[in-house]
Amino acid sequence: MNVQFDHVTKTFGAHMALNRLSFTMKGPKIVGMLGRNGAGKTTALNMIAGCIFPNDGSIDVNGYPPATKQSSVCLINESGNFNKEFTVKDTVKSASLFYPNWDQKRADELISLFQLKRSKKVKSLSKGMESALGIIVGLASYSPVTIFDEPYIGLDAAFRSRFYDLLIEEFEREPRLFILSTHLIDEAAKLFEEIFIIHDGSLILHKDAETLREESFSVTGAKKDVMELNGKSPLHRKEFAGRTTAYVFGPEWNRHEAELHLLETSAIPIQELMVHLTNSHTGGRK
Numbered sequence: 001m002n003v004q005f006d007h008v009t010k011t012f013g014a015h016m017a018l019n020r021l022s023f024t025m026k027g028p029k030i031v032g033m034l035g036r037n038g039a040g041k042t043t044a045l046n047m048i049a050g051c052i053f054p055n056d057g058s059i060d061v062n063g064y065p066p067a068t069k070q071s072s073v074c075l076i077n078e079s080g081n082f083n084k085e086f087t088v089k090d091t092v093k094s095a096s097l098f099y100p101n102w103d104q105k106r107a108d109e110l111i112s113l114f115q116l117k118r119s120k121k122v123k124s125l126s127k128g129m130e131s132a133l134g135i136i137v138g139l140a141s142y143s144p145v146t147i148f149d150e151p152y153i154g155l156d157a158a159f160r161s162r163f164y165d166l167l168i169e170e171f172e173r174e175p176r177l178f179i180l181s182t183h184l185i186d187e188a189a190k191l192f193e194e195i196f197i198i199h200d201g202s203l204i205l206h207k208d209a210e211t212l213r214e215e216s217f218s219v220t221g222a223k224k225d226v227m228e229l230n231g232k233s234p235l236h237r238k239e240f241a242g243r244t245t246a247y248v249f250g251p252e253w254n255r256h257e258a259e260l261h262l263l264e265t266s267a268i269p270i271q272e273l274m275v276h277l278t279n280s281h282t283g284g285r286k
């Protein structure tokens with residue numbers, strides 16, 4: 001259940017989508033692959049599934065090049081990889097032939113849970129229903145590496161919450177490497193054991209979620225006290241009502257020390273942290 005990228009580069013024409021991207025994901029785990037629009041997430045995830053190939057560098061999935069062992073990976077993406085003329089039943093049937101660890105009983109349970117009609121064609125499903133079908137296939141595939149790339153376009157908050165619960169339930173039932181890419185970061189943050197942030201085709205952060213929470217926080221107080229806390233520059237600073245708030249990140253910042261100086265501290269939502277981190281990597285460009 002490992003995925004390893006070693007200096008992977010991918011260009012589309014003159015555009016470099018991935019720039020010597022290197023990382024290792026070790027399962028079983030639920031990891032978040034995060035980044036701004038156009039960062040390169042989908043390109044990287046498609047490569048894990050062997051759908052596209054790098055120009056340079058190498059990728060290893062469970063000890064094999066991706067395309068040679070494709071059935072160990074299930075990729076569910078936002079556009080839905082399904083034949084529009086197939087019914088829900090046909091789609092599930094074809095998935096059952098493709099994924100060697102397929103669990104039909106679980107697929108049937110999930111179809112009922114998401115209230116999908118088996119006889120409906122994919123082309124007549126709503127966007128949310130099509131997303132639900134993707135989630136069902138991803139979970140019932142029991143693939144050692146299961147990737148959800150923005151899997152819930154159109155799903156309402158109640159069904160998204162059901163998806164998060166199911167992911168945890170499924171992980172406990174059969175631990176796998178689940179890779180989830182989403183822009184609803186704070187909503188999904190509780191799921192992630194490890195977080196990868198990609199920016200301009202390169203990895204700018206890889207941390208376990210707990211360390212990330214410990215090492216990132218905001219400090220608020222009088223400007224002088226906040227500035228004197230640590231000689232290093234914070235990720236971001238803002239002034240409001242005569243008080244300064246600094247967003248800090250890294251092991252050199254100590255939350256306890258800030259509190260000893262009677263400064264207020266609080267957690268930074270991961271979404272906000274990502275925005276400030278990516279801004280700091282592009283010299284403040286939004």
Ligand SMILES: Nc1ncnc2c1ncn2[C@@H]1O[C@H](COP(=O)(O)OP(=O)(O)OP(=O)(O)O)[C@@H](O)[C@H]1O
Nearest residue numbers: 012015016017035036037038039040041042043044
């Ligand atoms: N088939 C393609 N042809 C040309 N350019 C592409 C192609 N696929 C991706 N790109 C470009 O590569 C870059 C990375 O795209 P990618 O879809 O991987 O980003 P992403 O992080 O998934 O973004 P988003 O969150 O917006 O979906 C973007 O600039 C995109 O326009």
